[in-house]
Amino acid sequence: xxxxxxxxxxxxxxxxxSIAAGVxxxxxxxxxxxxxxxxxxxxxxxxxxxxAPDLFAAAEAAAVVLTKGKWRLDGPDPExxxxxxxxxxxxxARGVVLAPGRAAS
Numbered sequence: 001x002x003x004x005x006x007x008x009x010x011x012x013x014x015x016x017x018s019i020a021a022g023v024x025x026x027x028x029x030x031x032x033x034x035x036x037x038x039x040x041x042x043x044x045x046x047x048x049x050x051x052a053p054d055l056f057a058a059a060e061a062a063a064v065v066l067t068k069g070k071w072r073l074d075g076p077d078p079e080x081x082x083x084x085x086x087x088x089x090x091x092x093a094r095g096v097v098l099a100p101g102r103a104a105s
Contacts, residue, residue: 005094009053017042019049056093059086 007021007028014020017033031049035042063086071080073087 006053006056009057011050011053013046013050017046019046052093056090059090059093062086063090 007030009021011019011021011030014027014029017035019030019032021028021030033042033046033049063083066079066083066086069079069083071077071083073080073084
């Protein structure tokens with residue numbers, strides 16, 4: 001699998017609507033979120049973005065386990081469907097642009 005090029009985790013919420021990695025002088029702002037009206041959606045987006053490195057690592061680990069089962073990516077088995085979705089999500093996280101409906105490689 002290709003190594004990710006994003007800023008390594010952990011990422012955490014800092015301040016108001018900011019996600020950062022590192023501490024002190026090595027702290028890097030990952031992103032800032034803005035919201036209008038009800039802040040509950042921005043709060044949920046902030047939590048999801050902060051969890052991104054952990055979610056990426058979990059998806060990679062799950063894909064490795066499912067790949068060992070030698071599931072056919074075009075098969076109807078729930079494991080094959082899950083593996084296909086995981087591989088597509090990992091490719092998208094790595095910046096690989098896939099045609100709509102195309103399975104991950």
